[in-house]
Amino acid sequence: xxxxxPAAPPVLAAGCVLWRRGPSGTLEVCLVHRPKYDDWSHPxxxxxxxxxxxxxxxxxxxEETGYAAEPGTELPTLRYAVAGRPxxxxxxxxxxxxxxxxxxxxxxxxxxxxxxxxxxxxxQPRDRELLDTLARAFERH
Numbered sequence: 836x837x838x839x840x841p842a843a844p845p846v847l848a849a850g851c852v853l854w855r856r857g858p859s860g861t862l863e864v865c866l867v868h869r870p871k872y873d874d875w876s877h878p879x880x881x882x883x884x885x886x887x888x889x890x891x892x893x894x895x896x897x898e899e900t901g902y903a904a905e906p907g908t909e910l911p912t913l914r915y916a917v918a919g920r921p922x923x924x925x926x927x928x929x930x931x932x933x934x935x936x937x938x939x940x941x942x943x944x945x946x947x948x949x950x951x952x953x954x955x956x957x958x959q960p961r962d963r964e965l966l967d968t969l970a971r972a973f974e975r976h
Contacts, residue, residue, distance in 0.1 A: 845914070845921040849892035850879025851929035852969045853904055855947065862973045864953040864966060865931065867899050868944040874958035877965060878942075879924055888925045899942045902934030908972060910965050928969050 853865040866875045880895040882888060889906060896904045910926040936945050948956060950970040954963050 843920050845923040846917065847882045847888070848879055848922060848924040849882060849888040849895065849926070850877050850924060851892050851896045851904060851906070851927050852877050852910060852965050853896055853900060853902065853929050853931050854969060854973070855931040857947075857949075862950055862970060863947040864950060864969070865900055865902070866946050866948065866953055866956055867942045868946075869941065870943045871941070872958075875946075875956045876958060876962055877926065879926070889927060892925065892927055893929070896929060897934070900931075900934065900945055901936040902931045904929035904931055910968050913961050913965070915961060926965050928972065 855863050855865070857863045865878070867878050868875055878896045878899040880891065880898070882891040886894075893904055893906060896902060907928040907930065910928055912926070913924045915922055938944065946953075946956065950966055954966055957963055957966065
């Protein structure tokens, strides 16, 4: 076997750190619970063939949370392996506009939490970097 076998192309995905202002004007972040993995994460999913990453991110937010969102700043791209294959997920901060959550098989629950509580709830440590970036930007404005 040769060492110069090309690596598998990454699985491309996109998502958002979905946020809103709470009743007192404080930042609240939406996390989704995926029963298949029993985890809490930001809404995200794989790009469809030919789909733009931002369009995919907003589609995934709508599908998983029921909310339309206004995209903002692009956040750090996360790169990690899933089942030995590289995965690359582009993220944006996105403000929730309007919507209503309906539980489904992919996402059975969402929560709106203050950043500190959301940070504790997130299953994957890598997702916390995205939350921290959004929280810092929110504090500056």
